[in-house]
Amino acid sequence: MKRLTLLASLSLLLAPVWGWAQSTHSVFFQGSDYELNIYRIKGDQPGKTLLLIGGIQGDEPGGYLSADMYSEIALEKGNLIIVPRANLKSIILNSRGADGDMNRQFHDNPRPNPMLKVVTKLKELMGEADLFLHLHDGWGFHRPTWEDALHNPKRYGQSLIADTEEYECSDGRRLKLGEMARRVLERVNRKIPQKEYHLHFFNTRTDDPSTPFPAMRKTATWYALRQHCLPAFGVEASKNLPSLELKVLHHNLVINEFMRELDIVPMTPKVLVQSPRIEFIEIDVNGTPMIVRPGEPLTLKRGDTITVNKIAANSPRGISCDVEGKGDLNDLGNTFTIDRSTDIVFRKESKVIAKVHLELGRHLGRYIPGRTRVFVVEVNGHRRLLLDGEVLELTPDDTLRLLASFSDGNNTVSPRLNFKGWVPKGMRNRGDDRNFRIALSDPLQKKYSMNGQGELYPVVAEGPSGRKLGQFLVRISPR
Numbered sequence: 001m002k003r004l005t006l007l008a009s010l011s012l013l014l015a016p017v018w019g020w021a022q023s024t025h026s027v028f029f030q031g032s033d034y035e036l037n038i039y040r041i042k043g044d045q046p047g048k049t050l051l052l053i054g055g056i057q058g059d060e061p062g063g064y065l066s067a068d069m070y071s072e073i074a075l076e077k078g079n080l081i082i083v084p085r086a087n088l089k090s091i092i093l094n095s096r097g098a099d100g101d102m103n104r105q106f107h108d109n110p111r112p113n114p115m116l117k118v119v120t121k122l123k124e125l126m127g128e129a130d131l132f133l134h135l136h137d138g139w140g141f142h143r144p145t146w147e148d149a150l151h152n153p154k155r156y157g158q159s160l161i162a163d164t165e166e167y168e169c170s171d172g173r174r175l176k177l178g179e180m181a182r183r184v185l186e187r188v189n190r191k192i193p194q195k196e197y198h199l200h201f202f203n204t205r206t207d208d209p210s211t212p213f214p215a216m217r218k219t220a221t222w223y224a225l226r227q228h229c230l231p232a233f234g235v236e237a238s239k240n241l242p243s244l245e246l247k248v249l250h251h252n253l254v255i256n257e258f259m260r261e262l263d264i265v266p267m268t269p270k271v272l273v274q275s276p277r278i279e280f281i282e283i284d285v286n287g288t289p290m291i292v293r294p295g296e297p298l299t300l301k302r303g304d305t306i307t308v309n310k311i312a313a314n315s316p317r318g319i320s321c322d323v324e325g326k327g328d329l330n331d332l333g334n335t336f337t338i339d340r341s342t343d344i345v346f347r348k349e350s351k352v353i354a355k356v357h358l359e360l361g362r363h364l365g366r367y368i369p370g371r372t373r374v375f376v377v378e379v380n381g382h383r384r385l386l387l388d389g390e391v392l393e394l395t396p397d398d399t400l401r402l403l404a405s406f407s408d409g410n411n412t413v414s415p416r417l418n419f420k421g422w423v424p425k426g427m428r429n430r431g432d433d434r435n436f437r438i439a440l441s442d443p444l445q446k447k448y449s450m451n452g453q454g455e456l457y458p459v460v461a462e463g464p465s466g467r468k469l470g471q472f473l474v475r476i477s478p479r
C-alpha cells in the first residue's frame with residue numbers, strides 16, 4: 001500500500017472532474033511556478049464570450065476565488081474563458097508580484113522575465129473574447145470626490161475601472177465603456193445593501209497625458225483595448241471589506257451583470273452525471289488511520305478493529321460502505337472487530353463501485369503503523385532505516401552494514417539478519433550477517449535471489465527457531 005499524506009490525498013479530490021462535455025481545461029507550464037490553468041465553458045447555444053482573469057497579483061484573493069467559482073458552471077448560452085490564477089507563483093507567496101508586477105508587462109517592450117510566457121498566453125485569450133473583466137482587490141474605497149484618506153478618487157477598492165470613457169478603435173468602432181460601466185453598476189449596487197460598499201465608476205484616463213495613473217498604460221485592460229478593440233474593465237473589490245466572502249460576492253455580482261449585458265445565460269443546476277470513482281479510503285486499524293486505494297487488500301490480525309472513516313470520491317453524495325458480515329448496509333463510521341476475512345463493499349447508490357478485501361493473516365503484506373518491522377543499516381557509513389518490504393537500491397560501489405531490526409512487539413533484542421546469497425569470506429556462514437562490512441561488489445549466489453533472477457536479494461530477519469519475521473530487499477544496479 002502506498003501511504004499518502006492527507007494533503008496529497010486531498011489534492012486528488014480537488015482535481016476538477018469534467019462531466020460537462022462542453023467544458024475544457026487546459027494547463028500550460030505544468031509543474032512550474034507559473035503554471036497556467038485555463039477553463040473554457042461553451043454554452044449549449046452560441047453567443048458572446050466573456051474573458052475572466054483573476055490572480056494576476058497574488059495578494060488579491062477576492063478576484064481569484066470568484067473566478068474559481070465560474071470555472072465550474074455550465075451555460076445555456078454564450079461562453080466563458082476563465083483564468084482564475086494568472087500568477088500562481090505570487091499567489092503561493094501571497095505577494096503582489098514575486099518577480100515584479102505582472103500587470104505592468106502588457107506594454108510593447110517589457111524586459112525579459114519569467115512572467116512573459118504567461119502574459120503571451122493571456123494576450124492570445126483576448127483575441128477569443130467579446131469582453132474582458134480583470135478581477136482585482138484594491139485598497140480603500142474609490143469615491144468621485146475626496147472624503148478621507150480611505151475614501152477618495154485615488155483609491156481603487158469597490159470600483160469598476162475603464163481606461164477611458166469611450167475608446168475609438170483603429171477600425172473606427174467606438175466602445176462606450178463609461179456608459180456600459182454605469183449601467184452595470186446601477187444594477188450591481190441595487191444588490192449591495194450597505195451603501196458605503198457600493199461600487200463607483202473609475203475612469204483612469206489612461207491615454208490622457210495629464211492622467212495621474214500613467215502606469216495603467218502597461219496593464220492588461222489597456223492592451224486589450226489597443227490591440228484587440230476588446231472592451232475591458234478592471235473589477236476591484238476592496239481589501240478593506242470586512243470578509244473574504246464579501247469580496248468574492250461583489251466580484252460575482254459584477255460578473256453576473258456583465259454576463260447579462262452579453263446575454264450569457266448560466267444553466268442552473270448544472271446537469272452533471274459523472275461516472276462514480278473512489279480515489280481513496282481512510283480506514284482506522286486499531287485506531288490508527290490508514291489510506292487505502294480501492295481494490296487494494298488490507299492484511300489484518302484476528303481481533304483487529306477497523307472503522308471506515310472517510311471515502312474520498314469524485315461525487316461525495318450517495319456513497320455508502322458495507323463491511324460484509326458486520327453491521328448493516330451502511331457502515332461508515334462504525335467500528336468492528338474483524339475475526340475472519342471479508343470484504344468492504346463501496347456503493348454509489350445501489351451500484352458497487354469498489355471493494356477492499358480484509359485478509360486475516362500472520363504475515364503482514366503491508367506497512368501498518370505501530371506494527372511494522374524496521375531495519376537499521378549503514379550504507380557507506382550513513383545510517384538508514386528501512387521498513388518491512390522496502391527495496392534498498394545500491395550499486396556495486398556501495399558498502400552495506402546490517403545493524404539491527406526491531407518491531408513494535410520486540411524492540412530490545414534484534415533478531416539475526418541474513419543477507420541471502422552473501423557469505424562472509426573465510427568464515428563459517430552462521431546465517432547472521434550483522435556488523436559485517438558487506439561490499440556489494442562481492443559475488444552473490446544468484447539462487448538465493450527473488451525467483452532466482454539475480455536482481456533482488458532478500459535480507460531476512462529470523463527468529464530463534466529460524467522463523468521469518470520480515471525482510472527488506474537489496475537491488476544492485478550497475479553504477
Ligand SMILES: [Zn+2]
Pocket residue numbers: 057060135136137138
Ligand atoms: Zn490588483
